[in-house]
Amino acid sequence: xxxxxxxxxxxxxxxxxxxxxxxxxxxxxxxxxxxxxxxxxxxxxxxxxxxxxxxxxxxxxxxxxxxxxxxxxxxxxxxxxxxxxxxxxxxxxxxxxxxxxxxxxxxxxxxxxxxxxxxxxxxxxxxxxxxxxxxxxxxxxxxxxxxxxxxxxxxxxxxxxxxxxxxxxxxxxxxxxxxxxxxxxxxxxxxxxxxxxxxxxxxxxxxxxxxxxxxxxxxxxxxxxxxxxxxxxxxxxxxxxxxxxxx
Amino acid sequence: xxxxxxxxxxxxxxxxxxxxxxxxxxxxxxxxxxxxxxxxxxxxxxxxxxxxxxxxxxxxxxxxxxxxxxxxxxxxxxxxxxxxxxxxxxxxxxxxxxxxxxxxxxxxxxxxxxxxxxxxxxxxxxxxxxxxxxxxxxxxxxxxxxxxxxxxxxxxxxxxxxxxxxxxxxxxxxxxxxxxxxxxxxxxxxxxxxxxxxxxxxxxxxxxxxxxxxxxxxxxxxxxxxxxxxxxxxxxxxxxxxxxxxxxxx
Numbered sequence: 001x002x003x004x005x006x007x008x009x010x011x012x013x014x015x016x017x018x019x020x021x022x023x024x025x026x027x028x029x030x031x032x033x034x035x036x037x038x039x040x041x042x043x044x045x046x047x048x049x050x051x052x053x054x055x056x057x058x059x060x061x062x063x064x065x066x067x068x069x070x071x072x073x074x075x076x077x078x079x080x081x082x083x084x085x086x087x088x089x090x091x092x093x094x095x096x097x098x099x100x101x102x103x104x105x106x107x108x109x110x111x112x113x114x115x116x117x118x119x120x121x122x123x124x125x126x127x128x129x130x131x132x133x134x135x136x137x138x139x140x141x142x143x144x145x146x147x148x149x150x151x152x153x154x155x156x157x158x159x160x161x162x163x164x165x166x167x168x169x170x171x172x173x174x175x176x177x178x179x180x181x182x183x184x185x186x187x188x189x190x191x192x193x194x195x196x197x198x199x200x201x202x203x204x205x206x207x208x209x210x211x212x213x214x215x216x217x218x219x220x221x222x223x224x225x226x227x228x229x230x231x232x233x234x235x236x237x238x239x240x241x242x243x244x245x246x247x
Numbered sequence: 248x249x250x251x252x253x254x255x256x257x258x259x260x261x262x263x264x265x266x267x268x269x270x271x272x273x274x275x276x277x278x279x280x281x282x283x284x285x286x287x288x289x290x291x292x293x294x295x296x297x298x299x300x301x302x303x304x305x306x307x308x309x310x311x312x313x314x315x316x317x318x319x320x321x322x323x324x325x326x327x328x329x330x331x332x333x334x335x336x337x338x339x340x341x342x343x344x345x346x347x348x349x350x351x352x353x354x355x356x357x358x359x360x361x362x363x364x365x366x367x368x369x370x371x372x373x374x375x376x377x378x379x380x381x382x383x384x385x386x387x388x389x390x391x392x393x394x395x396x397x398x399x400x401x402x403x404x405x406x407x408x409x410x411x412x413x414x415x416x417x418x419x420x421x422x423x424x425x426x427x428x429x430x431x432x433x434x435x436x437x438x439x440x441x442x443x444x445x446x447x448x449x450x451x452x453x454x455x456x457x458x459x460x461x462x463x464x465x466x467x468x469x470x471x472x473x474x475x476x477x478x479x480x481x482x483x484x485x486x487x488x489x490x491x492x493x494x495x496x497x
Contacts (some may be wrong), residue, residue, distance in 0.1 A: 145330070145332070145334050146334065146336060148300075148305050148330075148334075149328075149330070149334050149336070151304070151305060152303050152304070152305060152326060152328045153328075153347070153348035153391070153395060154348070155347065155348070159347065159350065163336060163339060163343075163347055164336065167336070167338040167339075245337055245338040245339075245375045245377065246337075246377070
């Protein structure tokens with residue numbers, strides 16, 4: 001585990017060194033060296049602009065994530081447990097899975113205006129179908145033997161869900177959450193670029209119009225680092241915790 | 248309080264292949280006195296597990312009735328079930344598995360403790376099922392079934408696939424726990440020696456549809472059953488009946 005982290009750190013350092021050398025050779029405004037990008041990041045942090053926009057974007061990510069997980073979980077569980085519900089909504093699911101993210105974002109802005117609600121909802125709707133598919137898979141795989149135990153020993157609804165159903169769904173929910181985070185933060189940038197006046201995506205569109213590659217890279221890197229920290233600091237420990245009994 | 252009266256007019260499995268629907272039970276009748284230890288012995292696949300599932304209320308797709316003397320409805324009857332596989336929840340510890348069915352009980356912790364000690368799992372309360380041996384897992388399943396203080400105990404070949412010494416130790420544990428917590432028992436097995444060793448009453452079942460081919464009371468005190476000539480006679484007699492009845496499938 002520790003050696004894996006060291007290895008990937010080393011490989012990242014190699015990438016930065018190559019980038020620095022390449023930037024030196026090309027010597028163009030269009031490929032700033034990493035030192036310049038990190039300096040820009042520090043400067044933007046001091047003015048407070050970078051933390052502000054980063055926080056706004058992260059809040060949108062969080063809201064869309066919670067919304068998509070909750071709704072997707074409910075629908076997925078229903079479709080996985082009821083053949084009828086599955087039959088009725090399977091066609092819808094296929095349709096939504098294949099709708100391009102950009103189309104959903106545009107439609108939501110057209111229908112509901114360039115509002116915060118429309119922005120967050122558009123991101124959530126993009127993610128819900130994949131949560132549904134994953135959770136449905138888990139609900140279908142529920143072991144009838146354990147459900148029989150719950151019935152014989154009269155666990156009742158709450159205890160059955162908490163001790164029999166939820167632990168079996170956990171790996172699927174964790175998988176949905178991880179793939180969810182990586183999808184959502186990318187779509188949030190698109191949503192901000194098209195219809196918000198703050199957030200990392202908005203800043204990126206601004207610097208795009210100015211052709212300011214240094215700032216584009218500074219914001220991008222900051223965002224990627226934060227998301228990776230979330231993944232390492234929250235998602236992975238969470239996954240280890242819920243799969244403790246497997247060891 | 249828990250005399251048992253089972254009457255299955257009809258239980259038919261719908262066709263799963265070309266063989267057509269299979270009628271497992273037709274006008275099947277079984278009664279058990281309160282506190283009796285009844286062994287159901289018959290060829291594998293004859294419908295013994297189906298019978299237990301019907302009695303446990305897991306299988307509702309049948310015609311007939313399962314009645315408990317003095318119980319207003321079968322819903323009032325506490326059933327303990329030791330399945331053919333232990334079916335412990337792998338994500339809960341041994342103590343949690345045993346305690347879950349009685350979670351609302353205020354003295355649950357001490358009851359779980361006592362039971363785990365009685366079945367010989369005192370030191371493994373906090374282990375996960377994955378860390379248990381096959382025999383230990385079956386002991387935990389036994390403790391869980393007794394934890395609900397059942398009016399009726401169902402055991403479905405609970406010692407199958409264990410080596411002889413382990414199975415034997417488990418039988419002794421079962422009898423020890425049962426004598427502390429007497430309850431009506433339906434014990435399914437395809438091991439004749441086991442049936443005669445444990446039961447007050449051995450029912451020999453024949454297949455398709457299931458019928459009681461022989462109903463033998465075993466009156467020898469349990470302590471004297473090993474090497475008892477009467478027990479040997481029971482075994483020989485039931486074995487002969489089984490062969491003549493064509494109940495043997497393989």
